Amino acid sequence: MNARPQPLVVGAGPAGIRAAEALVAGGLRPLVVDEAPACGGQIYRQRLMPDGRSTKDLYGSEAGKAERLHAAFVALEGRIDHWPQALLWNLRDGMADIAVAGASRRVAYDGLVLATGATDRVLPIPGWTLPGVFTLGGAQVALKAQGCTIGSRVVFAGSGPLLYLVAWQYMKAGVEVAAVLDAAPASAKLHLLKALPLDAGIVLRGLRFAAELRLRGVAIRNGVEGLRIEGEGRVAGIAWREGGRERRLACDGVGYGLGLRSETQLADLAGCTFRFNERDRAWLPQRDAAGRASVAGVYLAGDGAGIAGADAAERAGERAALALLEDRGLGFDRARAAALEAELARISRLRSVLEAAFPFPAHWAAGIDDATVLCRCEEVTARTVRDAAGRFDIGEINRLKAVSRVGMGRCQGRICATASAEVLAAATGRPIDAVGRLRAQAPVKPIPLAMQLAANGPEAAASLPEAAE
Ligand SMILES: Cc1cc2nc3c(=O)[nH]c(=O)nc-3n(C[C@H](O)[C@H](O)[C@H](O)COP(=O)(O)OP(=O)(O)OC[C@H]3O[C@@H](n4cnc5c(N)ncnc54)[C@H](O)[C@@H]3O)c2cc1C
Secondary structure (H helix, E strand, C coil): CCCCCCCEEECCCHHHHHHHHHHHHCCCCCEEECCCCCCCCCCCCCCCCCCCCCHHHHHHHHHHHHHHHHHHHHCCECCEEEECCEEEEEEECCEEEEEECCEEEEEECCCEEECCCEEECCCCCCCCCCCCEEEHHHHHHHHHHHCCCCCCEEEEEEECHHHHHHHHHHHHCCCEEEEEEECCCHHHHHHHHHHCCCCHHHHHHHHHHHHHHHHCCCEEECCCEEEEEECCCCCCEEEEEECCEEEEEECCEEEEEECEEECCHHHHHCCCCEEEECCCCEEEECECCCCEECCCCEEECHHHHCCCCHHHHHHHHHHHHHHHHHHCCCCCCHHHHHHHHHHHHHHHHHHHHHHHHCCCCCCHHHHCCCCCEEECCCCEEHHHHHHHHHHCCCCCHHHHHHHHCCCCCCCCCCCCHHHHHHHHHHHHCCCHHHHCCCCCCCCCCCCCHHHHHHHCCHHHHHCCCCCCC
16 A cells, blocks of 8 residues: 655745644654755754854844754654755646755655745835845845845845844944834834733834944934935945935945745645735735645645744644644644644734834835836836836736736746736726736746756657757
8 A cells, every 4th residue: 555645844944843843743754845955944044154153143032942943853853854955846736846956856745834934025116226235134144144244334224123133133243234214104113012912022122122223323214215225336325205305324235125025936836725915915825723725735834824923933833734634634732723823813913013013115116216127037117017007908917927027037026026016006096906916837936947847757858959069
């Protein structure tokens, strides 16, 4: 009799690790794949090589959680299969295509836990493609994983809790932080009072970051508008409007971001139903409280299914694994499942408050200058998108892609889909949910063409032209 295939966990961040742990506790041996070389995901990302920094240096107040999570993964050794540097680039016919060690492997699975996390959410501003401009997450990856900084005098701009965290981390690393430019008005921060009974620690930590930045002389400006990055060939400064006045600062690096967006492409390729989520202002794969997707045997956990943070990701990963065990008729702890769901509901309320304190400045989309590039892979400007929408009477994002090539490049819309949808909605006067979402296409991230053709069978591989001499 054939043994059932392994469950497959995509992502070895907080959600994926806790999912794998619970599957092992339930008697299964999952395969865990992650394109990163080491476990930890985004928040608990490990440095590329030892560099003298302590865990406290890297993760600050979250060092204990990082150590526990890394240790939990190490403890699974021998009871899971782990493929690091393995990119799951397609899901089809109930199988996964995984690029690993220079080849693509087709893997059967029985139970799929998608714990794919998030990336930065951006709305383009003039100068955002200049060398020296990084997303907030990118600026943090440089510091955390590579031990390098994006400049020697840096401005952090945008919105969201990550804005203050990354600015603080750069200041601690000895970088001159010239300013923090927050799109959220100061009045929005009053919402944080409502977060105190839900998680006082997280609010106090944020306030400490802001206080320490101010104490070190870092200017924190609220309600900034009209951000513009200036420079010839690379960043030389940043300009903005504040209370009707133009302001300007010199700097050689900019970290910019407006919160996070979920990585949902694999859920799309798996055939999951999507629903518009007002809070995230995004289309998200539908799931029940346990993490079950609309497709049987597919489970969604962590930021990849809706932004909720690392603590929620750990709990959602474990809860999704318990659902998988239950669906397989295996034993699972019902009381634990109920406790996890209660915790997730509390964190979700906290998340709503944070979203109100750091609202996404959707109104910026209408003001994006015509000449600003929206899709940097295909070099599509805001003007092209607006012209296409008007000329061809387009009100849907996939049609816009077909006509303008926006979202058709290497990133497959991971960076530009938010902005394109917002610009299209603003240009056509439609609500954002009415313009739809970009359908995911494989490969979800770039892989060598030969690898993709080989995965499609020997005939496709044979059709690859020989490289010109
Ligand atoms: C750049 C960045 C930095 C952040 N820093 C912080 C921070 O300092 N503090 C904080 O509180 N929150 C931070 N966040 C938010 C935080 O990352 C999340 O709340 C938390 O990590 C979510 O955990 P997760 O397990 O859902 O996803 P993640 O931690 O993002 O883990 C997802 C994992 O899936 C892997 N993956 C995704 N797609 C594929 C694929 N197709 N094939 C193979 N592997 C795949 C990724 O490599 C990643 O390791 C950050 C987010 C980003 C994007």
